[in-house]
Amino acid sequence: MQIHVVQPNQSLSGIAQAYGTTVKDIVEANELPNPNNLVVGQALVIPIIGSFYYIQPGDSLWLVSQKTGISYQEIAKANGITPNQQLQVGYRLYIPPRPKTKGEFNAYVEPYGKEVAPNLEESAKEAAPYLTYLAPFSFQAQRDGTLKEPPLGNLIQTGKNNNNVMMMAITNQEEGAFSDELGRILLNDQAIQNTFLDNVVKTAKKYGFRDIHFDFEYLRPQDRDAYNQFLRKAKARFNQEGWLLSTALAPKTSADQKGKWYEAHDYKTQGEIVDFVVIMTYEWGYSGGPAMAVSPIGPVRDVLEYAVSEMPSSKILMGQNLYGYDWTLPFKPGTTAKALSPQQAIQLASQNNVRIQYDEKAQAPFFKYKATDGTDHEVWFEDARSINAKFDLLKELKLRGMSYWKLGLSFPQNWLLLYDRFDITKR
Numbered sequence: 001m002q003i004h005v006v007q008p009n010q011s012l013s014g015i016a017q018a019y020g021t022t023v024k025d026i027v028e029a030n031e032l033p034n035p036n037n038l039v040v041g042q043a044l045v046i047p048i049i050g051s052f053y054y055i056q057p058g059d060s061l062w063l064v065s066q067k068t069g070i071s072y073q074e075i076a077k078a079n080g081i082t083p084n085q086q087l088q089v090g091y092r093l094y095i096p097p098r099p100k101t102k103g104e105f106n107a108y109v110e111p112y113g114k115e116v117a118p119n120l121e122e123s124a125k126e127a128a129p130y131l132t133y134l135a136p137f138s139f140q141a142q143r144d145g146t147l148k149e150p151p152l153g154n155l156i157q158t159g160k161n162n163n164n165v166m167m168m169a170i171t172n173q174e175e176g177a178f179s180d181e182l183g184r185i186l187l188n189d190q191a192i193q194n195t196f197l198d199n200v201v202k203t204a205k206k207y208g209f210r211d212i213h214f215d216f217e218y219l220r221p222q223d224r225d226a227y228n229q230f231l232r233k234a235k236a237r238f239n240q241e242g243w244l245l246s247t248a249l250a251p252k253t254s255a256d257q258k259g260k261w262y263e264a265h266d267y268k269t270q271g272e273i274v275d276f277v278v279i280m281t282y283e284w285g286y287s288g289g290p291a292m293a294v295s296p297i298g299p300v301r302d303v304l305e306y307a308v309s310e311m312p313s314s315k316i317l318m319g320q321n322l323y324g325y326d327w328t329l330p331f332k333p334g335t336t337a338k339a340l341s342p343q344q345a346i347q348l349a350s351q352n353n354v355r356i357q358y359d360e361k362a363q364a365p366f367f368k369y370k371a372t373d374g375t376d377h378e379v380w381f382e383d384a385r386s387i388n389a390k391f392d393l394l395k396e397l398k399l400r401g402m403s404y405w406k407l408g409l410s411f412p413q414n415w416l417l418l419y420d421r422f423d424i425t426k427r
Helices: 012-019 023-030 061-068 072-079 118-130 155-161 180-188 190-207 221-239 267-273 297-310 342-351 384-396 412-421
Strands: 002-005 043-046 051-054 092-095 101-109 133-136 139-141 165-171 211-215 244-249 276-279 316-321 324-329 338-340 357-359 364-370 376-380 401-405 422-424
Touching: 002 012, 002 051, 002 384, 012 023, 012 043, 023 043, 023 412, 043 384, 043 412, 051 061, 061 072, 061 092, 072 092, 101 118, 101 316, 118 133, 118 155, 118 412, 133 155, 155 165, 165 190, 165 244, 180 190, 180 221, 190 221, 211 221, 221 244, 221 267, 244 267, 267 276, 267 297, 276 297, 297 316, 297 384, 316 384, 324 342, 338 342, 342 364, 342 376, 364 384, 384 401, 384 412, 412 422
Parallel strands: 101 133, 101 401, 101 422, 133 165, 139 165, 165 211, 211 244, 244 276, 276 316, 316 401
Antiparallel strands: 002 043, 051 092, 324 338, 324 376, 357 364, 364 376
16 A cells, blocks of 8 residues: 655546556545545555655665565565665655554444434444454443443444454443542442442343453542452453453553543553553543644653553554544634544545645644634644554554544545554454
8 A cells, every 4th residue: 555645736647647556446445535626735545555665865775674664675676676776866666565463453433322323333334344343332330230231223233244352341431421439339339349240241241242341431549459459350250251351541651640530540450450451542632622633643652652561562452543623723721623534624625725734743634724704723633644653653562453432433544554554353
């Protein structure tokens, strides 16, 4: 696969000709929302075998091999040149496909109301072939140890059809918010806790869940040890059924990081107890805050480098957003940015005839525009370049894989690149 960034005055026909493919294949691969009005700075995935690299000042075959992950001998052979040949700036090299890495991938899907909306059903069907796990979000724990179930629609059948491990995501949410009081009850009242675990087992058997996933957030700091003890107890119980146990963890950079979102999440101990964790490495840029990248690569790296110092890298799924935000400027506390898919972001840039820029430090695309009502806006989202940077980090740190929050907002380039770079584990 090739990632191509649209330059001024380029057309799809010219781009297709340059890479030896067709306009139809590019449009279909990217599900282009703007085939007749490409945006300067827009990233396209070109569906070809391997890729091309243009020699930059100071490049050598050895440096190109370091950038691409392909040996310089193999690159030389593929291009019919000698390994020590001097190459002029601008010279085009063909880069053979990189070997795939094994990985596990999860995606949450969050139905609202009493049934699963058709677009969520379709999104799950499209993503399921690329997933190891599929996680309906969420089963909500109640104060008496019972469970409030989400609508499941055809999600269980979709998982079965695609050999997905169905992940039973369980939260301590009440009225749409995480509750420290609910967490306190579940983690400290042994009678209610036993009832709760009984109901988890009963429900998991009913639907065929094979991974039990606790997303307990905003817990009291003093419940850190109680949470660890609960997970030990749950692990012993689920081992009897042959199930996996996983948890969701807030993005920490140190063991003693302060704040109610962080203190009860013990990376080292949970890494010893559970089969794997999902680390929520996103929402630096969030709907209620100022405009910035949702998951800038620097902070993501900081969290994951701390995580691998506390637990095996083979137990870590990197959290990744499938969405961006559109902020109204200037940012005012109390206002809310609008969530949008990468496809919607591209369409918005096209409609407003503005260039898409790329922040090299954050490794994320963004643009600014003026709405018809005269307000200024700033949009940060994900594209082929930003997700490829996350895949590189995943491979560098030898992580177990990636977990997506959440299905329902279209990002076809992600799935193209995932399939191109990884051998997706099916359990």
